[in-house]
Structure formats: C-alpha cells, structure tokens
Amino acid sequence: MTGPAPVVGIVGAAGAVGAAAVAELHRRGRHALRLAGRRRAPLDALCHGLTATDGSPPTAEVLDIADTDALHRYCAGCDVVLNCAGPAYLVEDRVARAALAAGADYVDAAGDDVLWEQARALSARAPGRTAVISAGMMPGLSALLPRYLAATLPDPPRALLGYLGGRDRFTATAAADYLRVGEGFGQAGAALTGGVRARHPLPTRTDAELPFFPEPATAVPYLSTELERVARALGVTDATWHSVFAGPHVAQVLRQPPAGGNAPEALRRAAELDAFGRATYQLIVVELTTVAGAAHTLVLRGDSASSLTGAFAAVAVAALTEGTLAAGLHHAGEALDPQLAVDLLADSAAVSGLTVFDGEAAHAGGHVEEAL
Ligand SMILES: NC(=O)c1ccc[n+]([C@@H]2O[C@H](COP(=O)([O-])OP(=O)(O)OC[C@H]3O[C@@H](n4cnc5c(N)ncnc54)[C@H](OP(=O)(O)O)[C@@H]3O)[C@@H](O)[C@H]2O)c1
Structure with missing residues (x-):
C-alpha cells in the first residue's frame, strides 16, 4: 500500500459486531x-483496550445517526464508512445515504433485500x-463459503446442503433483527428441488444430530x-x-415467541441462559x-456470530480499499474474491478453524470434530 492509509469510519463501533470489526481492522494496521x-x-473503553501498533491510533467521536447533518459531516471525512449500528430494520439506508452522498464508499455488516433496493x-x-452490503455471517459468509468450496471442486456442483448456527448469545439488537428476518x-x-x-x-427438527455439531x-x-x-x-439445482x-x-x-414487543428481549435472555x-x-x-x-x-x-460478522465486515472493507471491487452495489458474500476473503478470514482471531474435507458432511463430521 502506498500513500496515506484509507480513513475508515465505523458507526456503531462499540457494539458487539462493531468492536469485532474494529479489532480486526486495527490488528491489520492498514487503515486509519x-x-x-x-x-x-464505551468508545473510549474500546480504544483503550486495543493494543498499540505502528499505525496511527483510532480516534473516537460521539455521533447519533439520527442527526443527519452530523452524520453527513462525519462521512465526508471518511474514505469508507462501515455501518455496524442496528437494528438494521430501523437504521435502513440512513448511513448508506449519508456516506454515498458525502463521496465515501460504504460497507454494511447487515442488509437484506429491503436495504438492497434502497x-x-x-x-x-x-x-x-x-x-457492499450483507457483510455478516448470514447473509455474508453463508454465500462466500459455498462459492469458495465450489471453486476447489474438480466438477461443477449439483447439490448443496448447509448448516449454520450453534450455542451463542444474541444482543437485543441482533435478536430484534433475527425475529424479523x-x-x-x-x-x-x-x-430448492430440481431448480424450483x-x-x-420441510419440518423443523428438534434434538437433531447434525454433522460437526457437538x-x-x-x-x-x-x-x-x-x-x-x-x-x-x-448451477446448483438442489439446495x-x-x-x-x-x-x-x-x-x-x-417455537413460541412471546406476543407483543417482548420477543427480542425473550430471545436475548434465552440465549444468555443457554x-x-x-x-x-x-x-x-457446507x-x-x-x-x-x-x-x-x-x-x-x-x-x-458477532465476531464472525465483524471479521467478515472487516474483510469486506479490506477488499474494497485494496481495489478488488468495481464501483457499484454488491452483496459481500457474492462479490468478494473467495480465495482472498478466505485467506483474510483464516488469519482472523474470530475464526478458530476452516477446513475442507472430501466426502459427505454426515460422514466426515462424525470423525473430525475434535480436530477443529
Ligand atoms: N449477519 C449476521 O450474521 C449478524 C450477526 C450479528 C449481528 N448482525 C447485525 O449487526 C448489527 C449490529 O448488531 P450488534 O449485535 O453489534 O448490536 P449491538 O451490540 O447492540 O450494537 C449496536 C451498536 O449500534 C449503536 N447504535 C444504535 N443506534 C445508534 C444511533 N442512532 N447512532 C449511533 N449509534 C447507534 C449502538 O450504540 P448504543 O450502545 O448507544 O445503543 C451500539 O453500539 C445489527 O444490524 C445486527 O442485526 C448481523
């Protein structure tokens, strides 16, 4: 990289996803x-918790994205704005609008079909x-990883089977978005069967034995x-x-979300208990x-999920500032070069294992869980 380091603004930086993205970007030391x-x-605490690097230390500023003028001024001072503020269904395109209008590029750790249209x-x-939107675990890694695996195969793929999840906490923000997904x-x-x-x-299965899940x-x-x-x-017809x-x-x-507005808090608490x-x-x-x-x-x-989402959002920022993405709008998992992205992810603190096996998941998954 030559010239000054690109300035990356992270909105919602002290949240669970934001802090993970900040940690990744800071560790790489290629951006201001x-x-x-x-x-x-929480912003000051985040800054103080980052270990010193040779690069310039992050700066922190108070910003409410509801303040349109302040948001525009902030974006005007950035080369890229990464949005990690949520819930996404309330933020919508507010930060994207300000970033693009101010002449900055944009990455969103979340983003569904509504944000795509906006x-x-x-x-x-x-x-x-x-x-670049949908730079999270799902959507995001859920698209990138099948593309990465497909690129390693000797023949084109015909069928896809996937599992994504685990035992994890939800922030109230992520729970609110999940319940509206x-x-x-x-x-x-x-x-998908036969392309349609x-x-x-298909029924939901409970107490299911799933490959690689412990x-x-x-x-x-x-x-x-x-x-x-x-x-x-x-070219996959069955997925x-x-x-x-x-x-x-x-x-x-x-199974039974509580009625009214309590469901996100109930989901957050349930995940905390689990x-x-x-x-x-x-x-x-996959x-x-x-x-x-x-x-x-x-x-x-x-x-x-927060750290994987933050890590992939940071990878999307790196891919963008390294000039690997054309101008225009992209879904992160469908646009990033899979090899470049997986190389960066494998180096990330958020990923503790990434392996490709020959054979069916149900067969391989019974034998290698301990190795992960
Ligand atoms: N794709 C995936 O797999 C995945 C996984 C996890 C999360 N996500 C998404 O990532 C986003 C962040 O989730 P999270 O779990 O990190 O939530 P979080 O921990 O609650 O963090 C959200 C952050 O946004 C900030 N924020 C909210 N409203 C703001 C405003 N008006 N102005 C400035 N900052 C504001 C919050 O600040 P305050 O502390 O002041 O409220 C907080 O720091 C959500 O959209 C979530 O759905 C996606």
Whole structure:
C-alpha cells in the first residue's frame, strides 16, 4: 500500500459486531480508524483496550445517526464508512445515504433485500462509489463459503446442503433483527428441488444430530434469497440450508415467541441462559455434491456470530480499499474474491478453524470434530 492509509469510519463501533470489526481492522494496521457511536464511554473503553501498533491510533467521536447533518459531516471525512449500528430494520439506508452522498464508499455488516433496493437507488446516484452490503455471517459468509468450496471442486456442483448456527448469545439488537428476518430475506421451511422451490415445506427438527455439531440441536430449514442466487450462479439445482440453535431456552422461544414487543428481549435472555457456564460456538457446514456424484464438505468454526460478522465486515472493507471491487452495489458474500476473503478470514482471531474435507458432511463430521 502506498500513500496515506484509507480513513475508515465505523458507526456503531462499540457494539458487539462493531468492536469485532474494529479489532480486526486495527490488528491489520492498514487503515486509519474513526470510531463512532452514541456514547463516549464505551468508545473510549474500546480504544483503550486495543493494543498499540505502528499505525496511527483510532480516534473516537460521539455521533447519533439520527442527526443527519452530523452524520453527513462525519462521512465526508471518511474514505469508507462501515455501518455496524442496528437494528438494521430501523437504521435502513440512513448511513448508506449519508456516506454515498458525502463521496465515501460504504460497507454494511447487515442488509437484506429491503436495504438492497434502497441502496440500489442511492448507488445509481453516486457513480464511481462502491457499496457492499450483507457483510455478516448470514447473509455474508453463508454465500462466500459455498462459492469458495465450489471453486476447489474438480466438477461443477449439483447439490448443496448447509448448516449454520450453534450455542451463542444474541444482543437485543441482533435478536430484534433475527425475529424479523422472514420479512425480506427468505422463507422458513423452503428448499430448492430440481431448480424450483419444493412444494411441501420441510419440518423443523428438534434434538437433531447434525454433522460437526457437538450436541443435539434445533435445525430450521431456511431458503434465503441469497442462497437462491448463489445456487443459480453455481448451477446448483438442489439446495437445503438450516439455521441451527443449540440450547433448550432458545428453542422454546423460537417455537413460541412471546406476543407483543417482548420477543427480542425473550430471545436475548434465552440465549444468555443457554450460554451460561458454557463455551459459545458457531459452525458453518457446507456440503456440495458434484455432477459426478462426489461430495465435499467445508467447515468453519468461530466463537460467536458477532465476531464472525465483524471479521467478515472487516474483510469486506479490506477488499474494497485494496481495489478488488468495481464501483457499484454488491452483496459481500457474492462479490468478494473467495480465495482472498478466505485467506483474510483464516488469519482472523474470530475464526478458530476452516477446513475442507472430501466426502459427505454426515460422514466426515462424525470423525473430525475434535480436530477443529
Ligand atoms: N449477519 C449476521 O450474521 C449478524 C450477526 C450479528 C449481528 N448482525 C447485525 O449487526 C448489527 C449490529 O448488531 P450488534 O449485535 O453489534 O448490536 P449491538 O451490540 O447492540 O450494537 C449496536 C451498536 O449500534 C449503536 N447504535 C444504535 N443506534 C445508534 C444511533 N442512532 N447512532 C449511533 N449509534 C447507534 C449502538 O450504540 P448504543 O450502545 O448507544 O445503543 C451500539 O453500539 C445489527 O444490524 C445486527 O442485526 C448481523
């Protein structure tokens, strides 16, 4: 890299995802970081907790994204703005709008089909600027990893089977977004068969033994619009994906969310109970079967969805500032070069294992869990 380090503004920097993204970007030391959030104390604590590097230390500033003028001034001083503030359904395109209007590029750690449509209109009015959304665990890694695995295969893939989840905490913010995820991202119970949505919904399985998962868990079949696009791009005609939750309390809340506005808090508390005294983990297991009938499996393991999301958002920022993305609007998991992204992820503190095996997940998963 020559010239001054690109200035990256991180909005919502002191949140669970934001702090993970900041840690990754700071560790790499290739950007000047401007941390922003509503409250001074957590930002200062985050700055003080970062180990010194040779690069310039991050700066911190108080910013409420509801203050449109302040947000615009902040964005005008950045080369890239990374949004980690949430919940995404309330933030919508507020930060993207300010960043692109101020001449900065944009990355969002979240983003569903609603944000895509909003950002498409903004991007059309900002020629030369790059915007990358859905740079999280799902959506995000859930698209990148099948593309990465497909690129390692000797033959084109025909079928995809995936599991994503684990035993983990939810922030209230992520819980609020998760409980609304059906609105504009996909359909529970759906899958692709022969290139079309299967006619009959697949059931949710409870206490299911799942490959690589160290304990029985709830597996919810879920067909996202992201997975449909990836399947189409790879030539995959049969695709089944599962969101996985280990722990009885989360399973109970998902089965019967409390009525009214209490559901996000109930989900946060249930996850806290399930995680109490236990190590949290997240797994992404992707199995691709080629047209020749050979199965290959990829497994990624991390401690939490927040840290994996922050790590992938940081990878998207790196890919953008290294000039590997054309101007325009992109989904991170579908646009980033899979090899570049996986190399960066493998080096990240958020990822504790990333391995590709020959064979079916159900076969390989029974034998190698300890090695991860
Ligand atoms: N794709 C995935 O797999 C995945 C996984 C996890 C999370 N996520 C998404 O990532 C986003 C962040 O989640 P999180 O778990 O990190 O939540 P979090 O820990 O609650 O952090 C959210 C941050 O946003 C800040 N914020 C909220 N409103 C703001 C405003 N008006 N102005 C400035 N800052 C504001 C909060 O500041 P305060 O502390 O002042 O409220 C907080 O620091 C959410 O959209 C979530 O859905 C995605």
